[in-house]
Amino acid sequence: MSKITLTPVSSGIYWLEVAEADLRVLCGCPADSVKHLMKRGLIDSTEVGSVHCETGPNAILLSDRQIQNGSFANLAEFPVLQMLYRQGMLLPGHPNNTGAKPILIGRDEVVRAQMDYIYRGNYGLTSVEEILDTGLSEEQAEEMMRLKLRFAFGTIHPTEDLLEARIVGNAPVEVRNGVTVARQRTNRYEFTYQGEQVLVDLNLPLNRHYETPYDLGFHSLPRDYFSIVHTGEGDGWDINRPCMASILVFQGRIYLIDAGPNIDHSLNALGVDINEVEGIFHTHAHDDHFSGLTTLIRTDHRLKYYSTRLVRESVSKKLAALMSVEEQDFEQYFEIHDLDLGIWNNIDGLEVRPIFSPHPVETNIFFFRTLWSKGYLSYAHLADIPARDVLEGMVTEDSDAPGLSNELFEQVWEYYRDPADLKKIDMGGGLIHGKAVDFEGDESKKIVLAHTDRPLTEGEQEIGVEETFGSIDVLIPGNEDYLLIYAENHLKTYYPTVPHSDLIMLVNCKRRSYGVGETIIPSGVIPDSVHLLLTGTAELIKDEFGISNPLSSASLIGDLSVLSETPTTSIYRARSPVETLAIPRVLFHEFILRNQILEQVEHLQEMLEFMHHCWLLQEMISYPVKIRIARHAVLSKHKKGDTFNPDEKGFAFLKTGKAVLWDNGRLVRILTPGDFWGVGAVLGGLSQNISVEIVEDVTTYRITNPEVLRQAPILRWKLLEKTGQRS
Known part of the structure; x- marks a missing residue:
């Protein structure tokens, strides 16, 4: 019988166990890895010495690559929390608190970043x-620090006090009780125990992605x-639901309230393309509300980030550590x-009041309101609030002791109980989450209970309700068709010289809806309509290129086939529920001809067609952004x-020919059409060691203004991913 067992859990996640050595390794820890372990029964409820707790890993193997196929590979916060608290490895007097610490395994820079x-x-x-x-004032800062120390049981501990690091190179390193690990090459680690070896490969295959547990x-x-769209009523341990979150729709614009793990999955389920999101209102930096930020930077424009500076500074420090970038990035x-903080802020007619809320990390809850026919209508989002009895137990009038003053305690609870038309509250319980009973008698018109992994009790159901994913509370219905406004703006980007009246003519066309997997335009036909994608995400499938x-x-899809009167060579299909503006073929053709923009459109289409083959520009770059890039591209040879x-030459895409990229005399890769060079011109930090050797005559699209690339966060993200793969 094998002494080492390796069990696949999900894409990029494995469970390695050496029972004799009391070693259980979570290999790979992308978003929601704990939930995947729970679903597989690898984390389960148990009793140790009559104390209720959980089983689970006691070590984590980290990915060498922080980004794989566009997603973050290392999000160890919740696996570590599960070990420290739900297994009891940190709790005083707990039978699992034996002095052994959870172990992080990996390359030095990766482990340090996670720490x-x-x-x-x-x-x-x-x-x-x-x-x-x-x-903040000195008095406010000192009181917040006292409160923070109370949550931290009096001491801010360096991570090294809580976790052990196993820095792995090519030579074997002992993990625990005779089990060793050695790095073979990128993301391939060999574990050895008593003459037995097992290889763990954390590399995600091309076109494979980390999975969502629900x-x-x-x-x-x-x-x-x-x-208000309810997009998360669970918590970081709920295997069936996303973590507590909401979407706020105001005047047709989409705002997120927090961004937990797998936010892209939630948006796709709602038929929302990430580029449709206007911004995010952010409560705090715990991963179940934070880790989705790593998805939100995969957009083609900078999302608006709304929070207090107090929270933003906390969030930016954590994100910088996670991404291994500078805080100012x-x-x-x-x-x-x-x-x-504490007052109403007007955001284009939507009023927002952030309120300080006691928590281990800097946190603000949000109250939203807008004026309507009979006065204000409001929504309150109370994420990660403490229970009243827990917070009251922290009250002290000793200004030097960890805790908070009675004055702050009363002020906080007065805000919590402020009525709203709709209020969502955290009722997760424990030391840092709320209780439904604290809102008994609350005068809000409707209370939604969230941030839990269990069903509501009868008593809790008398206080509030549980919502399902995608349910909507409409506070003010929309009487204007906001999608038509967006359609006009998009068309103006495509055709800036066309008269407004002609754009309105196109906007007046019929709209069509498509379900997931439904074909919008098949291959081998001249489409009967050109489609402007209004909502959701579609995909282009080129069979001959895979x-x-x-x-x-x-x-905009189908326009090239319509203008050239040639059949399509690709399939256009809905990835999520989508809605399109369907412009009839004859109308579109006449629109182009009468405005004398055929040559201009054909030139742009040539560049856009090329972009379909560029890895850098394939993922979630909207056509308006691609057009902006195309207008700053010139052919060079x-x-x-x-x-x-x-x-030094600047950023360029290779259109034809072949070249070789060298780094200090080391072959990095062979460049073929669709590849690029000049990353330093975009990210900064020009390298003197990089060189390109032309091995066949080449033509390139040279980008004359790198700023057009910098303006798209997803391009910075993917360039970081590509440069990270050189190591």
Whole structure:
């Protein structure tokens, strides 16, 4: 019988166990890895010495690559929390607290990054000075630090006090009780015990992605004037539901309230393309509300980030640690809008009041309101609030002791009980989450109970309700068709010189809806209509190349076949529920001819067709952004034998020919059409060691203004992923 067992759990996740050595390794920890272990029964309820707790891993093997196929590979916060608290490895007096610490295994820089990210996830800002830097007064900063220390049981511990690191190179390193591990090559680790070896390969195959542990079905999301879409009522341990979150729709625009794991799956289930999202209101930096930020930077524009500076500073420090980037890079991915704490902030007619809420990390809850026919209508989102008895137990009038003053306690509870037309509350219980009973008698018109992994009791059902994914509370119906406004704006991007009246003519065309997997335009036909994708995500499938490219909202499909009167060579299919504006073929053709833009459109289409074959531009780049890039592209040529530093020449896509990329004399890769060079010109930090050698005459599309690439966060993300693969 094997001494080492290796069990596949999900894409990129394995369970390695050496029972004799008391070693259980979670190999790979992308988003919701704990939920995958729970579903497989590898984490289960148990009793140790009459103490109820859970089984689970006691070590984590980290991926060498922080990004795989567009998703973050290392999110160890919740697996670590499960070990420390739900298994009891940190709890005083717990039978599982034997002095052994959870172990992080991996390359030095990867382990250190995870240690720092977990540290910020535990504590957020960790000194009075860091809190003062957010603009608060010294008195406020000192009180917040006292409260933080109370949640931390009096001490801010470095992560090394809680976890052990096993830094792995090519030589074997002992993990525990005679089990060793050695790194064979990128993401391939060999575990050895008493002469037996097992190889763990954490590399995701091309076109494979980390999986979501739950199925959400498919739903539609109407663009109302003011509505709340319920997108998460569970918590970080609920294997069947996403973590507590909502979508707020205001005047047809889509805003997220928090972004937990697998936010892209939630959006896809609602037929929302990530590029349709206007911004995010963010409560705090715990992973069940935070880790989706790594998805939100995979957009073609910077999403608006709304929170107080207090929360934003905490979040940016944690994200910088997770991504191994500089803290100031946060503003490269998000458009920052700091909100004033405790007062109403007006955001284009939507009023938002963030309120400080006690929690181990900096947290604000949100109240939203907007004026309507009989006064204000409001929504309150109370994520990660403490229970009243827990918070009251922290009250102390000793200004030097960890805790909070009675004045702050009363103020917090007055805010919590402030009535709203709709209020969603955290009722997760325990030391840092709320209780439904605290809202008995609350005068809000409707209370939604969330942030739990269990059904509501009868008593809780008398206080509030449980919502299902995709259910909607419409506070103010929409009487305007916001999608037509978006359609006009998109068409204006495509055809900036066309008269407004002609754009309205196109906008007046019929709309069509398609379900998941339904064909919008088949291959081998001249389409009867050109489709402007209004909502959701579609895909282009080129059979002869084996290419499947996602198409985001605002994409125009079928136009080239209509104009050239040639059959399509691709299938266009709905990836999520989608809605399109269907412009009849004859009308579209006449529209182009009478506005004398055929040559301009054909030139752009040539570049757009090329972009379909570029890895960098394939994923979730909307057509308006591709057009902006195309308008800054010029053809350039290089002769065979030319050698140059690509960062100095600037960013370019290889259109034809072949070249070789060298790094300090080491072959990095052979460049073929669709590849690129000059990453340093976009990301900064020009390298003197990089060179390109032209081995066949080439033509390139040189980007004259790298800023058009910098403006798309997903391109920065993918360039970081590509450069990270050189190591």
